[in-house]
Amino acid sequence: MGSIAVDDATLSRPPFKVLVVGGSYGGLSAALNLQDICSGRAARCGPDAKKAALDGTSAAHDGPQFAVDITxxxxxxxxxxxxxxPLAFADESYAEKCWVKYEDVPALQQSPNNIRILRGSVQSIDQERKIAKVLGSENGPGPIELKYDYLIAAAGLRRVFPVVPQSLLRKQFLFEAGDHIQAATANRHGVAVVGGGAVGIEMAAELKLVCPDLKVTLIHSRDKLLSAEPLPEEVKDRSLELVHEAGVEVLMSHRVDRTEEFVDNGHKAYKVYFTNGHTLIADSVIMAISRSVPSTTFLPRDVLNEEGYVKIQPSLHFPSESPNSDDHLAIGDLVKWSGIKRCGGAMHMGYLAANNIHMRMKQAVSGTEPTYLELDEIPPMIGLAVGKKAVAYWPTNGVSSGEDVNKLFFGDDLGFDICWNHLRLGGYDVVKA
Ligand SMILES: Cc1cc2nc3c(=O)[nH]c(=O)nc-3n(C[C@H](O)[C@H](O)[C@H](O)COP(=O)(O)OP(=O)(O)OC[C@H]3O[C@@H](n4cnc5c(N)ncnc54)[C@H](O)[C@@H]3O)c2cc1C
Structure with a gap:
């Protein structure tokens, strides 16, 4: 391990204040990687830490350490x-696993001095004065102002139910998942899942996997699944094969006109009318049609494109013409960038953002010109779980599918342990078996 230089100027200045908006894949990656670098450790999602983990050694970050206060x-x-x-809305025991309160995340508990989690919603930022307004925080009902040196926007997309749960508390979420599962698995007429994009496919297949006797029908308005994605035809065709193999019934080229609720022998049921004149009866209808919008209403309008995505530079900074652009970064799903939105991309951007903020700190302390890490263009790629199997497409490897592909991309739990371990949420040196 190399020695780490901590000079007097570094020690005597107050901690740098970093504000991260959003504590999911992107935000936690940024906070934890920044904490690593500032304390002289190799960034957990960077190549040095990965290599050291494989070699069974430890790695240092070869740069100055800084006192940092991350919120x-x-x-x-x-x-x-x-x-x-998709699995949490099919299996209650999995729902218990996939929401971990921040106070139960060991990596965050090990760093009470420099990572603070605040429950609240960022309402606005003043990019000039570097102040954020936060509502619903633990400090009372009114908004509070947080002053920062650097801001990372990692607030993702706003997605509708049941694409994502709408609960904000774990306790509520378990009720929400339980109610949804109860309605979906009533098993008189079965469940209809509308939307043959990635979310609809996964929801239909997970329900069938958890409840093999349940009739599950996936409905898509186009003649190919994943029709909105810039993926090779082979991926779309293979996905359809896997959906059939999973036992899901499929109605392609069926556009829903309307859905009517009625009472069937004392039970709630739904009649789905299609524009081609067909109808279908179901106990519940899951609308997996994506109407996601970037969660960026708290940001100045001029850093956003017409759809609300942040117009980042390759270094992840806000547009250079905006005030203090080098102190404002955006990562994850809410940025305008190439590629399909993926959690791997969000975590990688978190790592790059941590490096680039550290560069700015170095500049503030010693005047060195920063050399920022830049985000490469991301080609279309996907890993899609379809029950026990998965289909994957990577430009270098082409299309692959099967149970082994599911194991590789998702482990045994739709990728929970893979993400947990990648972010080292159990602790820097703890990897779940
Ligand atoms: C059903 C489903 C299945 C998916 N499957 C895959 C998959 O198999 N593989 C894959 O790679 N990707 C998958 N994705 C995509 C992946 O989940 C996203 O790319 C990833 O979540 C992006 O991470 P993020 O940190 O940018 O944003 P998010 O995960 O959306 O997190 C944003 C966070 O910000 C918080 N937030 C929002 N607004 C505010 C505010 N104003 N103030 C404070 N906090 C705020 C939210 O509460 C949230 O915690 C899937 C997505 C869905 C919906």
Whole structure:
């Protein structure tokens, strides 16, 4: 391990204040990687830490250490493994696993001095004065102002139910998941899942996996699944094969016109009308049609594009013409960038953002010109769980599918342990078996 230089100027200045908006894959990655670098450790999501973990050694970050005060603000009371939603809405015991309250995340508990989690919603920021307004924080009902040196926007997308749960507290979420599962698994007429994108496919397949006797029908308005994604036809065709193999019934080229609720022998049921004149009866209808919008209403309008995504530079900074742009970064789903939105991308951006903030700190202390890490263009790629199997497409490896692909991409729990371990949420040196 190399020695780490901590000079007098570094020690005598007050801690740098870093505000992270959003405590999910991107936000936690940024906070934890920054904490690593500032304390002289190799950034946990960077190549040096990965190599050291493989070699069974430890690695240092070869740069100055800084006192840092990181605040992560999130509307939820814990880390929610969003990717697991299709299984959480099919299996109550999995729902218990995939939402971990922040106070139960060991990596955050090991750093009470420099990572603080605040439950609240960031309402606005003043980019000029570097102040954020936070509502619903633990400090009382009114908004509070938080002053920062550097801000990382990692607030993701706003997604509708049941694409994601709407609860903000773990306790409420368990009720929400339980109610949804009860309605979906009534098993008289079965369940209809509308939308053959990634979320609809996963929801239909997970329900069928957990309740093999349940009739599950996946409905899609186009003649190919994943029709909105810029993926090779082979991925779309293979996905359909796997959906069939999982035992899910599929209605392609069926556009829903309307859904009517009625009472069937004392039970709530639904009649789905299609524009082609067909109808279908179901006990519940799950609308897995994505209407996600970037969660960026708290940001100045001129850093956003017309759809609300942050117009980042390759260094993840806000547009250079905006005030203090080098002190404001955006990462994860809410940025305008190439590629399909993925949690791996969000965590990687968190690592890059941590490096680039450390560069700015170095500049503030010693005047050195920063050399920022930059985000490469991201080609379309996907890993899609379809019950016991999965289909994956990576530009270098092409299309693959099967149970082994599911194991590789998702482990045994729709990727919970993979993400947990990648972020080292159990602690820097703790990897779940
Ligand atoms: C059902 C489903 C399945 C998916 N499956 C996969 C998959 O298999 N593989 C894959 O790679 N990706 C998958 N994704 C995509 C992946 O989940 C996203 O790319 C990832 O969640 C992005 O992470 P993020 O940190 O940018 O944002 P998010 O995970 O959306 O987190 C944003 C956080 O910000 C908080 N927040 C929002 N607004 C505010 C505010 N104003 N103030 C404070 N906090 C705020 C939210 O509470 C949330 O915790 C899936 C997505 C869905 C919905």
């Amino acid at each position: 992560v603000v999130d509307e939820r009371d814990g880390f929610y493994h969003l990717i697991g939603t």
